[in-house]
Amino acid sequence: MRIINIRPSRPTVVVLALLPFVAIFIAYTVASDIRLAANPADKLLPAPETVMETAGRLVTEADRRSGDILFWQDTWASLQRLLLGVGISSAIGLVFGLLIGLLPVARALLAQVVAVISMIPPLALLPILFIVFGLGELSKVVLIVIGTLPFLIRDLSQRVLEVPQELVVKAQTLGASTWVIAVRVALPQLMPRLIQAVRLSLGPAWLFLIAAEAIAADAGLGYRIFLVRRYLAMDVILTYVMWITLLAFLMDWALRSLSRRTFPWAEDGL
Amino acid sequence: MTYVRVENLFQSYGRRPIIERVNVDVAEGEFISIVGASGCGKSTFLRLMLAQETPTRGQISINGANPAREPGLDRGIVFQRYSVFPHLTVRDNIVAGESFRRGWGRFWGAERRAALARADETLARISLDHVADQYPATLSGGMQQRLAIAQALVAKPSVLLLDEPFGALDPGTRLQMHDFLTELRAQAAMTVFMVTHDLAEAFKLGDRVLVFDKVRWDPQDPNLHGATITYDFDARHGGIPFQTLKEKTNVPYPA
Numbered sequence: 001m002r003i004i005n006i007r008p009s010r011p012t013v014v015v016l017a018l019l020p021f022v023a024i025f026i027a028y029t030v031a032s033d034i035r036l037a038a039n040p041a042d043k044l045l046p047a048p049e050t051v052m053e054t055a056g057r058l059v060t061e062a063d064r065r066s067g068d069i070l071f072w073q074d075t076w077a078s079l080q081r082l083l084l085g086v087g088i089s090s091a092i093g094l095v096f097g098l099l100i101g102l103l104p105v106a107r108a109l110l111a112q113v114v115a116v117i118s119m120i121p122p123l124a125l126l127p128i129l130f131i132v133f134g135l136g137e138l139s140k141v142v143l144i145v146i147g148t149l150p151f152l153i154r155d156l157s158q159r160v161l162e163v164p165q166e167l168v169v170k171a172q173t174l175g176a177s178t179w180v181i182a183v184r185v186a187l188p189q190l191m192p193r194l195i196q197a198v199r200l201s202l203g204p205a206w207l208f209l210i211a212a213e214a215i216a217a218d219a220g221l222g223y224r225i226f227l228v229r230r231y232l233a234m235d236v237i238l239t240y241v242m243w244i245t246l247l248a249f250l251m252d253w254a255l256r257s258l259s260r261r262t263f264p265w266a267e268d269g270l
Numbered sequence: 271m272t273y274v275r276v277e278n279l280f281q282s283y284g285r286r287p288i289i290e291r292v293n294v295d296v297a298e299g300e301f302i303s304i305v306g307a308s309g310c311g312k313s314t315f316l317r318l319m320l321a322q323e324t325p326t327r328g329q330i331s332i333n334g335a336n337p338a339r340e341p342g343l344d345r346g347i348v349f350q351r352y353s354v355f356p357h358l359t360v361r362d363n364i365v366a367g368e369s370f371r372r373g374w375g376r377f378w379g380a381e382r383r384a385a386l387a388r389a390d391e392t393l394a395r396i397s398l399d400h401v402a403d404q405y406p407a408t409l410s411g412g413m414q415q416r417l418a419i420a421q422a423l424v425a426k427p428s429v430l431l432l433d434e435p436f437g438a439l440d441p442g443t444r445l446q447m448h449d450f451l452t453e454l455r456a457q458a459a460m461t462v463f464m465v466t467h468d469l470a471e472a473f474k475l476g477d478r479v480l481v482f483d484k485v486r487w488d489p490q491d492p493n494l495h496g497a498t499i500t501y502d503f504d505a506r507h508g509g510i511p512f513q514t515l516k517e518k519t520n521v522p523y524p525a
Contacts, residue, residue: 164351164352166349166352166353167352169322169341170352170422171355171370172341173320173343173346174343174425175342175425176370176371177373179373179374180370184370184376185355189356265406
């Protein structure tokens with residue numbers, strides 16, 4: 001039998017999916033054991049128990065000076081920046097995507113400038129953002145917006161262009177104005193694609209968030225990771241990294257199921 | 271008498287002529303079938319009727335009005351595919367035929383309830399009432415085309431344009447759609463232009479069959495000349511003319 005025709009059964013799929021995770025965990029444990037056997041004070045690869053212990057301490061114990069649990073404070077600060085940045089970015093992206101996709105005049109005016117701007121590495125702009133918007137929240141949110149917006153605009157305008165021309169013509173023969181075509185034909189068809197595009201840009205958004213927090217912040221997941229780096233506190237860093245991964249994964253999953261539930265007519269591509 | 275008048279119509283893309291010198295007059299309520307080989311400008315002609323494109327020369331006027339510059343309410347269209355809105359339920363697709371001309375493209379309150387009731391009546395008439403709440407993707411090809419035709423007719427166009435509407439359907443469904451279209455025409459006379467590849471379909475449904483073809487053919491450069499209407503058949507009575515007697519027959523039958 002050809003290997004392309006071998007389809008795993010449902011339990012096998014679950015086992016196969018778990019296998020890489022187990023492999024990674026075992027590899028880490030073994031490596032950590034080897035290092036700790038050589039030097040019990042080794043900080044680079046703490047034992048999984050140590051990481052769990054630290055994680056338990058981080059999520060429950062309050063900071064002695066401020067009395068807040070820093071872990072949740074950091075999470076809240078980071079999520080706020082991330083959601084604000086992605087939210088603003090998708091709102092602007094939606095408007096410009098519709099404009100560029102629907103109106104040839106807007107396309108002639110904006111498509112090239114968006115293509116050029118999207119080539120600017122956003123991190124190169126970070127110093128400018130810090131100078132212009134200060135070291136506060138604004139510059140971090142703006143970095144996320146600048147980092148994800150060009151992609152969103154280009155992707156969404158492309159998706160509007162992919163709406164079959166037949167539908168646009170049909171709407172016109174039913175008497176729809178440009179505005180009605182935008183809000184009743186193009187926008188609803190764009191929404192599932194927006195969610196898809198946001199899912200794709202969550203990765204870059206996290207990247208820009210961590211980068212901005214690493215350079216200047218007083219709270220945040222990225223800030224904490226780069227702070228404890230000075231003490232080689234790998235157990236703290238690993239806890240935070242896993243937490244960020246989990247958050248990112250949950251967001252992706254939530255967006256996917258939202259899309260499935262809200263747009264049952266868009267069956268493929270999700 | 272003349273409802274749709276096509277005068278000296280030319281269309282070329284760049285230097286390449288597609289159709290040239292097309293002249294045709296159509297009376298109100300006539301069903302015009304358009305046939306021709308691939309690439310002979312049938313679909314271009316339909317797009318010009320739709321005003322999706324502007325002709326390089328000549329003009330099309332409906333009921334003496336000025337030539338249209340963009341697709342509008344007076345010309346309804348059904349394409350082979352993508353003719354209904356995939357994000358609207360079957361019922362909302364019908365309502366859209368009335369509501370898209372509004373400022374926000376929708377009805378509210380009592381007006382909305384009335385429109386929904388009318389849509390349900392329409393769906394019952396085209397026997398799609400059992401799928402009113404489903405999305406078009408779940409419907410078969412024939413049902414989707416029935417929905418598309420009903421949606422176009424709800425907007426009450428002066429002229430209905432059909433671009434190979436049954437091209438993607440299987441033969442059995444196609445026959446059902448012929449009956450469906452014939453029934454609709456019996457209920458309300460409407461002027462129809464239908465592009466089709468199927469000659470039998472063209473003669474069965476049409477009152478007239480227009481054939482698009484190239485009259486001049488350059489063997490070195492087949493694209494040098496455009497197509498025009500080469501035949502204009504009377505397709506009533508199964509394509510056999512002179513079946514109705516014009517004179518009075520109440521004379522004594524010769525003994």
